[in-house]
Amino acid sequence: MKNSDHTRRDVLRxxxxxxxxxxxxxxxxxxxPAALARNADDRATPSGVPLFLQISDTHIGxxxxxxxxxxxxxxxxxxxxxxxxxxxxxVLHTGDITHLSKADEFDFAQQLLSDLHASxxxxxxxxxDVIDGPGKEYFDRFGGPSKNRGYYSFDHSGVHFVALIxxxxxxxxxxxxxxxxxxxxxxxxxxxxGSSTPIVVFAHMPLWSVYEPWGWGTGDADRAMGYLRxxxxxxxxxxxxxxxxxxxEGNITFHTARSAAYxxxxxxxxxxPGPLTxxxxxxxxxxxxxSVTVREDAHAISLSDIPLA
Amino acid sequence: xxARLLRSVAxxxxxxxxxxxxxxxxEQPADHNTVVLKNFHFGPASLSISAGExxxxxxxxxxxxxxxxxxxxxxxxxxxxxxxxxxKFDKPGxxxxxxxxxxxxxxxxxxx
Numbered sequence: 001m002k003n004s005d006h007t008r009r010d011v012l013r014x015x016x017x018x019x020x021x022x023x024x025x026x027x028x029x030x031x032x033p034a035a036l037a038r039n040a041d042d043r044a045t046p047s048g049v050p051l052f053l054q055i056s057d058t059h060i061g062x063x064x065x066x067x068x069x070x071x072x073x074x075x076x077x078x079x080x081x082x083x084x085x086x087x088x089x090x091v092l093h094t095g096d097i098t099h100l101s102k103a104d105e106f107d108f109a110q111q112l113l114s115d116l117h118a119s120x121x122x123x124x125x126x127x128x129d130v131i132d133g134p135g136k137e138y139f140d141r142f143g144g145p146s147k148n149r150g151y152y153s154f155d156h157s158g159v160h161f162v163a164l165i166x167x168x169x170x171x172x173x174x175x176x177x178x179x180x181x182x183x184x185x186x187x188x189x190x191x192x193x194g195s196s197t198p199i200v201v202f203a204h205m206p207l208w209s210v211y212e213p214w215g216w217g218t219g220d221a222d223r224a225m226g227y228l229r230x231x232x233x234x235x236x237x238x239x240x241x242x243x244x245x246x247x248x249e250g251n252i253t254f255h256t257a258r259s260a261a262y263x264x265x266x267x268x269x270x271x272x273p274g275p276l277t278x279x280x281x282x283x284x285x286x287x288x289x290x291s292v293t294v295r296e297d298a299h300a301i302s303l304s305d306i307p308l309a
Numbered sequence: 310x311x312a313r314l315l316r317s318v319a320x321x322x323x324x325x326x327x328x329x330x331x332x333x334x335x336e337q338p339a340d341h342n343t344v345v346l347k348n349f350h351f352g353p354a355s356l357s358i359s360a361g362e363x364x365x366x367x368x369x370x371x372x373x374x375x376x377x378x379x380x381x382x383x384x385x386x387x388x389x390x391x392x393x394x395x396x397k398f399d400k401p402g403x404x405x406x407x408x409x410x411x412x413x414x415x416x417x418x419x420x421x
Binding site for chain 1: 348
């Protein structure tokens with residue numbers, strides 16, 4: 001889809017149709033919005049292009065007013081993912097799988113996620129997944145790919161995926177931290193890759209400063225980004241803040257996802273980053289997933305946010 | 310027993326009851342040794358107690374919190390809304406603590 005094929009009127013008409021998604025094409029560092037209708041027209045995306053989905057902040061175990069039925073919205077989110085036009089190549093879960101790090105919460109989460117029609121699920125923990133300190137329940141179940149270190153990388157369809165963990169060593173100001181060991185690993189991990197390799201980084205807490213008074217950031221993320229700036233396309237996918245915030249810096253696109261459980265207030269709009277209660281009939285509009293498409297040509301990654309309703 | 314004697318006994322009895330009750334309250338100052346977690350803050354942020362007393366932290370936020378000692382002396386599990394954690398401080402000293410999920414939350418117990 002070329003941007004020149006769409007007049008401004010077409011774009012506005014599509015957006016006015018109550019469309020639910022936002023599609024951005026990132027090519028060579030330039031982010032350009034395009035309209036996306038709710039039931040995606042398959043012709044809009046070239047066939048054979050792999051599709052990844054991001055789900056985040058499922059908070060299994062939460063029972064507050066902001067969402068008295070978290071299993072219900074998580075099930076609906078899984079259904080949404082399963083009814084998309086194309087089966088995803090893989091699914092990323094960017095953490096806070098559970099609410100209180102309890103064994104039965106992890107068991108139930110794994111059960112719900114096993115209904116996903118995806119061949120691979122890759123996870124990183126949120127701070128709600130490691131409340132006990134060492135994160136025993138999380139690492140017992142999900143620690144394999146990283147040998148219990150929390151960080152790892154893998155390749156899929158020509159894209160290099162990097163999973164980072166920034167919830168184990170909080171700084172006193174409440175920001176997340178990657179730590180020297182993980183940063184040294186990252187430098188070595190990407191050193192041999194050609195700059196045209198598309199990179200997708202995923203971690204729970206934002207890897208840029210969204211709002212530091214609420215801990216929405218990672219203290220040493222700049223060092224990580226330093227190792228990635230030479231690449232032509234870097235997409236950073238985070239969760240934690242239960243809303244979509246995005247930033248483009250050169251060839252790096254930063255993007256946070258909605259939660260599948262409950263929203264949070266916008267930065268600074270309240271006493272702290274706790275659950276935000278909205279009228280029940282509006283809740284599904286505040287929850288959702290992110291779909292990530294790799295274009296066959298020139299190393300471009302497209303992001304699309306799809307709400308639950 | 311004469312009415313006057315009865316009245317005296319009653320007065321003495323009630324005075325005794327009051328003093329006994331007061332000392333019972335003095336031994337269990339539950340409200341005095343409580344730290345409330347609310348709106349992502351510890352309240353009070355600094356609490357002074359005597360050695361041998363117990364402090365109880367209670368979470369009144371919808372968001373879970375923890376109470377973790379800087380010196381590694383105590384660590385609550387995840388405290389959901391309305392859940393509490395207690396720790397008895399035997400030795401005098403200054404004991405700082407944070408919430409490990411939201412480390413910008415900080416407090417201190419001063420034990421004399």
